[in-house]
Amino acid sequence: MSYQSGVKxxxxxxxxxxxxxxxxxxxxYAQHGHGEKAENYAHEADVSxxxxxxxxxxxxxxxxxxxxxxxxxxxxxxxxxxxxxxxxEGNWLVFMSTKLHHGKEAHKGFFISHEGFNAxxxxxxxxxxxxxxxxxxxxxxxxxxxxFFSLTLMILVFVSVAKSYKKREGHAPKGLxxxxxxxxxxxxxxxxxxxxxxxxxxxxxxxxxxIFFFILFNNLLGIIPLFPAGxxxxxxxxxxGVLAAFxxxxxxxSGNKAYWMHIVNMPGVPWWxxxxxxxMPIVELMGLFTKPFVLMVRLFANISAGHxxxxxxxxxxxxxxxxxxxxGMGVSVVSVGFTIFMNFLELLVAFIQAYVFTLLxxxxxxxxxxxxx
Amino acid sequence: xxxxxxxxxxxxxxxxxxxxxxxxxAKYAWKPxxxxxxxxxxxxxxxxxxxxxxxxxxxxxxxxxxKLLRDAKDERDALLREARKxxxxxxxxxxxxxxxxxxxxxxxxxxxxxxxxxxxVVEIKNLIASYSIQIAEKILREELKDxxxxxxxxxxxxxxxxxx
Numbered sequence: 001m002s003y004q005s006g007v008k009x010x011x012x013x014x015x016x017x018x019x020x021x022x023x024x025x026x027x028x029y030a031q032h033g034h035g036e037k038a039e040n041y042a043h044e045a046d047v048s049x050x051x052x053x054x055x056x057x058x059x060x061x062x063x064x065x066x067x068x069x070x071x072x073x074x075x076x077x078x079x080x081x082x083x084x085x086x087x088x089e090g091n092w093l094v095f096m097s098t099k100l101h102h103g104k105e106a107h108k109g110f111f112i113s114h115e116g117f118n119a120x121x122x123x124x125x126x127x128x129x130x131x132x133x134x135x136x137x138x139x140x141x142x143x144x145x146x147x148f149f150s151l152t153l154m155i156l157v158f159v160s161v162a163k164s165y166k167k168r169e170g171h172a173p174k175g176l177x178x179x180x181x182x183x184x185x186x187x188x189x190x191x192x193x194x195x196x197x198x199x200x201x202x203x204x205x206x207x208x209x210x211i212f213f214f215i216l217f218n219n220l221l222g223i224i225p226l227f228p229a230g231x232x233x234x235x236x237x238x239x240x241g242v243l244a245a246f247x248x249x250x251x252x253x254s255g256n257k258a259y260w261m262h263i264v265n266m267p268g269v270p271w272w273x274x275x276x277x278x279x280m281p282i283v284e285l286m287g288l289f290t291k292p293f294v295l296m297v298r299l300f301a302n303i304s305a306g307h308x309x310x311x312x313x314x315x316x317x318x319x320x321x322x323x324x325x326x327x328g329m330g331v332s333v334v335s336v337g338f339t340i341f342m343n344f345l346e347l348l349v350a351f352i353q354a355y356v357f358t359l360l361x362x363x364x365x366x367x368x369x370x371x372x373x
Numbered sequence: 374x375x376x377x378x379x380x381x382x383x384x385x386x387x388x389x390x391x392x393x394x395x396x397x398x399a400k401y402a403w404k405p406x407x408x409x410x411x412x413x414x415x416x417x418x419x420x421x422x423x424x425x426x427x428x429x430x431x432x433x434x435x436x437x438x439x440k441l442l443r444d445a446k447d448e449r450d451a452l453l454r455e456a457r458k459x460x461x462x463x464x465x466x467x468x469x470x471x472x473x474x475x476x477x478x479x480x481x482x483x484x485x486x487x488x489x490x491x492x493x494v495v496e497i498k499n500l501i502a503s504y505s506i507q508i509a510e511k512i513l514r515e516e517l518k519d520x521x522x523x524x525x526x527x528x529x530x531x532x533x534x535x536x537x
Contacts, residue, residue: 059375059376062376063375063376064380064382064383085382117375117378118375118378119375120375121375121378121380136381137380137381137382138381138382138385138386139382140382140386141380141382141383143380143383144382144383144386144387144390147383147386147387147390147391148386148390151390151391151393151394154394155397155398155401155402158398158402158403158406159397159398159401159402161402161406162401162402162403162405162406162409165405165406165409165410166405166409169409169412170412170413170416181410184406184410188407188410202407205403205407206395206398206399206403206404207395207399209398209403210391210394210395210398210399210403214391214394236379236380236383237376237377237378237379238379238380238381238383238384238387239383239387241379241384242384242387242388242391243391245388246391304376
């Protein structure tokens with residue numbers, strides 16, 4: 001019975017992957033024609049023929065994009081096109097990213113900015129030649145698709161685990177269930193219970209488990225360099241910002257009287273720190289916002305830094321390869337060795353960062369709900 | 374700069390998708406998983422407690438058994454001791470009785486022997502006396518057969534008397 005359900009789950013996962021591939025392949029072929037045409041379209045930032053730019057390559061890999069670039073063979077970019085959804089001047093504008101020809105062409109006035117604050121984002125030029133963002137940009141970008149993929153994966157995995165709990169009630173865990181149970185129990189006992197306390201932890205447990213596994217899944221998927229994994233989701237400041245904002249909102253809404261009183265009037269602090277200049281309240285109020293801010297930056301910086309280092313090692317091969325092919329080959333041995341080492345380190349960091357983010361969130365919830373005597 | 378400029382699309386889709394997933398997982402995954410975990414932990418704990426209770430009950434039973442056995446042993450020992458005492462008492466009594474009986478018998482025997490002995494002595498005395506008289510008679514007859522001797526003896530006797 002459990003074997004059958006395992007097969008069923010595998011079928012669901014397999015089906016999901018197959019659907020992604022089927023949807024993308026026809027378009028991949030359709031792209032071939034554009035390769036040469038794009039060449040004619042000379043763009044200032046077109047570096048495909050120019051010398052290897054390590055910095056640009058790295059930034060391109062770790063930032064969001066309107067299409068999912070998989071590989072470039074010769075002049076043919078193999079990408080997964082993604083829908084661009086813009087709202088500007090009262091009109092919705094929806095088109096596939098193929099219309100942008102890998103950032104070399106403009107579509108209806110919108111093109112991908114190559115420098116400045118909005119680099120990598122769709123902009124249009126106003127009358128003065130300034131780059132302007134559309135009013136709303138809700139495109140399904142690379143990271144958004146990766147988020148959808150990882151969240152779908154999570155739902156499939158954990159709903160199936162929940163099912164196996166129901167099926168094997170009172171029995172020892174098996175398969176995926178026994179792989180994830182220690183982690184779930186760890187989050188419950190060592191993060192939630194330890195930080196929030198026996199009485200109130202249950203209310204926060206669903207959120208803590210969800211962020212823990214969301215960060216963990218995306219950290220791990222980020223290490224895998226193949227579509228549909230490989231997007232830098234947890235190294236995207238928008239994603240980590242949303243996670244931190246969730247923590248902030250939950251903390252603020254569950255803050256009890258004592259928690260807010262601590263911010264307004266910190267007990268056990270000399271009075272001259274509060275009157276006439278409310279130094280402590282200002283510091284506490286800032287702390288309210290620095291906590292989620294630090295959460296956001298820590299996760300973003302850790303994961304991005306890991307990816308940058310790995311990509312840096314890979315870049316070394318091409319930098320030396322441009323000097324001489326033999327040198328590039330020689331360096332590749334060292335580079336690959338370091339990359340493997342970094343991958344193992346990233347594997348460790350994937351768990352550590354998921355743990356740290358969840359633990360700190362739990363600690364903030366614990367602080368907000370702590371009973372003072 | 375693009376690295377720290379969050380895309381609005383990412384933020385809005387992330388918020389939406391994450392919120393929905395949080396809701397779905399909370400309802401269909403975390404809730405049943407937590408309930409099952411709790412149930413299993415409770416069942417394990419209750420089983421452990423039951424085993425502990427059973428062990429305690431067994432121990433109590435064993436203790437009871439031991440006590441019973443000890444009591445039985447004590448009773449047996451007491452019975453044996455008493456029996457031994459009674460036995461000794463009986464033996465003692467029997468010995469005493471036998472002794473007195475024997476003493477009595479010996480006493481009686483002695484008395485009878487004394488009696489018999491006395492009777493025998495009296496008879497022997499009588500016999501000896503009669504035999505002595507008979508012998509004396511015979512001797513006297515022999516002695517006093519001729520006249521002369523008779524007269525001399527009588528004379529002698531007379532002399533003795535007159536002298537006195």
